[in-house]
Amino acid sequence: MKTYAECREVREEFSALLDGELSLDEREAVEAHLAECSDCLRLLDGLKRVDTAYRKLPPVAAPDALETRIRAAIRPHWYRFKLPRIPFPERWHGPAFAGVAVFLVLLSISVGWLRVSTDRSTPNPAFSTMARAPQAVMSQAGNAPMADQLESLDYTTPAREQPARESGPPSAGPVRSPSPGELARPADDDAVGEALELRRERPTAPEAQAELGRDSAVSGELLQKSGADAASGAAAAAPSEAPAVPPQALNTLGVEEPDARAKSASPIRKFRVINGIHYEQGYNGQKITAVERGSPELRELFQQYPDLAEVAAIDGPVVFHAGDRWYHIPAPVR
C-alpha cells in the first residue's frame, strides 16, 4: 500500500516522465510506484490523454499578410543599423536636422563673407615691401612668391586670351613682359593694402553670342588675324565702347559658339588693393602709362582688349596691363 506522500511525490514527476525529462533512476523509481498504485497509473493515463489531445491540435499558421506587415513595420527602423544612436528623443530629430541644415547654410555664407573681408583687410607683406623698395623686390628671384599670394585674387573675364601676357618676352622685370611705353609710377607709400577678388560669371550662351557678334563688328579685322582666340576674347567688350552687331556676324567670321564659350573663361585678372588702388597681378614696379577715363586712348584700349571693360568698372584707381604695357586709370569722377 502506497502512502499519500509517496503518491504526491511521484505525481510531481509525471510531466517529466511524459516529456522524457527524467533520468533513468528517476524513471525506474516512478515506474516501480506505478506498478503498485492504480490511482497514480490512472492519473498518468489521464494526463497522457490530455497531452495527446492538445498535441493533435493543428498549428495555427500566421496569415500571409503578416510577413508583409512585419517588413513594413520594420523598415522605418532600418537606419538604426547605419547611424549611431542620437541621444535625444526621436521627436527632436526633425527640428535638429533642420537646425543643422540652417547652421551649415549660415556657416557657408559666413565663410564666404569672411574670405572677402579678410582679403580686403589683410596686408600683403610682399606688396608692402615692393612698394617701399621696388628695386629690391625686383632684384630678388622674380616675383613668384607674390604671384602665389595673388593666386587667390581672381578677376575673371570672359575675354579673349592675352597672348602678350603669356608669350611676351620679359623686359622690365624678371617675370613681366617688356613695357615699351612704361611710365614710372612706383607705389608711393608703404601702407598695407587690401585684397580684392573679382570674378566675372561666364556669359550664358545668348550673351556670349551677342557679345561675340557685337565685338566681331568692332574688331573684325582682329578676329580675322588672330582667329577664334580674338573672337572669343572680344566677348567682354563694353556695350558703351562697341556697337552691337547682329549675331549673324558670327557665321561670317566662322566663329562657333562652343569655342567662344570655352575660351571665354580662360583669362583671369587678379588684383591686389593697396591704399585703395587696384594693382593687377604681376605689377612690381614697372612704368605706368596714365590714361584718363573716357579718353580716346582708353577707348582704343577697350576696343583692342575688350576684357578691360570690367577693369574700368572697378570703383577706384586701377593699375592694369594691356599688351606689353602697364596703365593707370584714376578713380571715376563722382
Next chain:
Amino acid sequence: MLLKEEQHYQDALLVEECQGGDPTAFDALVRRYKDRIYNVVYRFLGNHEDAQDVTQEVFIRAYKGIRSFKGSAKLYTWLYSIAGNLARNKLRHGRRRGRDKALSLDGLHEAAPALAQESLGTARTPEAAAREKEYESLLQTCIEQLPEHYRMVFILRTFDNLSYDEIADAMGCPAGTVKSRLNQARAQLHQKLRELGAL
C-alpha cells in the same frame, strides 16, 4: 548534425548578418519564425487579431535589439521571451479595457463528450469537421483558463516542443520551476476536461 543544432547554427549566421546591417537577413528570420511565434501567441491569447499585433511587435523588438543579442544564446528562446512578455502585457491590457472574452465552459458540459468522440473519429463529413472545430475551441478555452505562468510553459512544451531548459531560458526561470508549472498546468487541464467529460 542534429536538426536543432543546425537550426541554431543557421540562426547564428542570420543574426550575424543582421548585426552587420543586412535587413534581408532579418527578413529570413521573420520567415523562419513568424509561424511558430504566431502559433504560441495565438494559443496564449486565443485571439487572431491580438496575436498578429503581438507577433509584429515581437519582430520589431527583436530587430531593434538584435545588435545586442549574444550569439551564445538561442535565437528562438530569445524570441519566445519577447513574445511571452508582450503577450502577457497584451492580456493584462485587454483585461483592463474589458476586452477579455467571457470564458465559460458551462455550455460545453453537455456537448463536450460528443465533441471528444467526434474528434477521435475519422469521419470527415462537414458536420464532423465542424464538431472537431468546436472541440479544438474547447481545448483552447481550457488553455485560456490556466494561470498565465502555467499557460506559457504548457504552450511552449506542447505546441513548440521546447525542452525544459529552453523553456527555462525563455521564461527566465529555473528548469525545476518549469517542471512543476508544467505538471500543474496538465493537472488543471486534466481536471477541467474530466469535469467536462471531454476525456
